[in-house]
Amino acid sequence: MTAANVLWASRFRAGPSPELMALSRSDASHFRLAPYDLAASVSHARELVRAGLLTQAEGEAIEAALAALGSEIAAGTLLPADTDEDVHTFLERALTEKLGPLGGKLRAGRSRNDQAANDLKLYLRDRGRRIVLDLLALQEALALQAERHLESVAPGFTHLQPAQPVSFAHQLLAHAQGFARDIARMQDWDRRAARSPLGAAALAGSAIAKQPELSARELGYDGPCENSIDAVGSRDHVAEFLFVAAMMGVNLSRLAEEIFLWSSRQFRWVELDDAFATGSSIMPQKKNADIAELTRGRAARLVGGLGTMLTALKGLPFAYNRDLAEDKRAAFEAVDTLGAVLPAMAGMVRTMRVDVDELRRQATDGFTLATEVADWLARRGVPFSEAHEITGRLVRYCEDRRIGLEDLDEEDLAAVDARLNASVKTGLTPEAAVGARDGYGGTAPRRVAEQLARLRSDFDGQRAWAMCYDGPRY
Template sequence: MTEPVRLWGARFRTSPSEALMRLSRAPGNYFRLVPEDLKSSIAHARELVRSGILTQEEGGRIADALTTIGKDYATGTLAPSQADEDVHTFLERVLVERLGSLGGKLRAGRSRNDQAANDLKLHLRSAAKQIANALLALQDALIAQASEHQSTLAPGFTHLQPAQPVTFAHQLLAHAQGFSRDIERLQDWDRRSSRSPLGAAALAGSAIALNPEISALELGYDAPCENSIDAVGSRDHVAEFLFVCAMIGANLSRLAEEVFLWSSRQFRWVTLDDSYATGSSIMPQKKNADIAELTRGRASRLIGVLNAMLTALKGLPFAYNRDLSEDKWASFEAIDTLDLVLPAMAGMIATMRVNADRLKTQSTEGFTLATEVADWLARSGVPFSEAHEITGALVRYCEEKGFELSELTPSDLTTVDSRLDPDLLGHLTPEAAVSARSGYGGTAPARVSEQIARLKELVSHQREWAKA
């Protein structure tokens, strides 16, 4: 029978209670850190060779054994037992079973404190790129749809009220810009998280592992942490990672909310592909945007784990405390949530069909061309405060007559105000309205085309980083 291994307890007279062990034992999904713990253990074994604790031959045997353990774990021929308190005790138990007392030498010069901090940081640095890759797939879907609809007219909204005509591509790209900043946040976070905790030991640093800068480079970091207490006691990199995930969740939820509207019977802007929609158990006619709803709901989890982590960090004495073990639960919840929702959202956006005719029809409903009147008057020398009043009167006139601004005649214009010249009518089309917004970042099709080109270039650079 496998004998349990404890990394502590020699000074205790009795064994830990079952209640204590149930509380202390790591949940099963924490063992996803096995690859990171093995990687850092191999780096630590090399450090023990440099320090003289291990011979070159012993270090090689330990590294080979750890590599084999990793392969066995990956293939499912090796798994933790109920008696293994965490990933560290699991791997030390197996290493001692395979190498005898030599396996026990690996514990010299390190602590679970720096091991735990290092394992999670390695995992998050890898996860950040996985999340970025999934976000890039969503970006590809948004860019592809935008490329198809650079000139597709649509109503733009403020306060969910018709405001001004835009191109549908411009609306899609508004979401894509936010997701690009999310990836930039991940890149920026990764740069700040490039310091290794390994070598900090419990809190004071190690008297044996004296070259943490070498181990740091072996593990893909830029350097070790400057302060050993900070190395084991800080989790601001976890909180920041969770903030980026929460921001991604908020941005996804905002896109999801628009998909509800676009696909509704009232809007009918887009039709969702059957493979990315669900139905009703009682109403056969229903086609629901469940992916969007589930994504909006899961955003609350991403915000929640950030709050949980910040609350756990508040007011802790500055060194390692077991409160910090909440970092893994919060991180894994965020990673797993995004792993589910991002591919689903990308597929839904990539496969939705856009009703361009419906969008164009609605682009001028609700007097969305009113600003064109005010701008035309301003360019004609009328103070904008007066132009605003004249335009308001023109809108009232249209409401009373029951037609849109685009239906006005020259006589209608002069009836409202003598300064409304018939030349204005040429500006009261959605095409003219969007073309007039030709400044940098505007909705004019030519500017949208440039925006797509720049975004594609940015996405290309971000993909290089994410795949590195």
């Protein structure tokens, strides 16, 4: 590569070495930013017209050429060359090939520093909304299953040990609540990311592009960044995006883990649709929850990307440093990972079949109704500490005789404590236990139905936000 092939070569006597360019050239994935760079270039061309560096006719010619480049890139007829160091070099070369020296005028008043920060921010603001739409598809799948299973009782667990019966819908919506917070986090992130770096140039601001508030508005931002050094030297908006993605990955992994367990022969709660499961090349009987397993694995990438970005930022002096180029690698992997995982998870959840009878059979395994006994005693004036001790003895009595709480008769109850009588058994069904938890947020079916209605109402607002974006979208 010769010195003429890079944007920074004017003060050098020789071109960069192959070793330097092998390290310096952007990864091929970075060229996905081309449409966002073109959109920003249109705004910058208008700024140069306002500044008097371009005539109106020159500005219109540049805008037309930029639009043509966008069409060619979208059609796959314009591709970066091996000699293009990055997306900015690629597009300036292509523009100059179309317009000659006029294409070189566009570089005035800006830097790759503010361009790079802006391109990625535009990309993430766009893709963040697409991620939300994909996550809402998973939310709808969870809501659909929950609607079917408001009355289905299932064992609830703590420490992965049977604890108390719950509505299976309640268990599903516990995951939906976490995803709802993920969407809220993405919305919060977007509000903080809605500041344009354009006009910051290399670090000190531009002596030419002096109205960045206008280009900010054109690109869908709330306004320009307050400080030009911060605009080019900060990537906390990338780190925060990666945190949102990582938290989403953790929540996806927890759902995946549960589905993996539920679909196992040991649990037998759900059966996965054939289209969303895989088999074994050697064991013909196998039906594997590979989507769940792959999701757990990909979550590690999301967590790792956040760690990479935070480590890259740690100790960096202001303003721009090439270390910041790691932002794109981490951000693109997060976007691509979620783009693959979310639709697969949504399909798996939407199509899985729930064995309601098996859920009910297991709902009382492990003495999950013991708390009902303790509550029954407490409502009759027995201090709960004493009620807890009595119920513990009752469980040991059942264990010794290999019977369940539902198998106890009047004589058994009296043998443990004289205050126990047959009326306690009226509450010893999973339906009664679930129905008794009817406070706000509880597992009683009517409360779960209310929770589901509120969630679906939130979905409408979240979908409207994700689909309403004033910035460039490609």
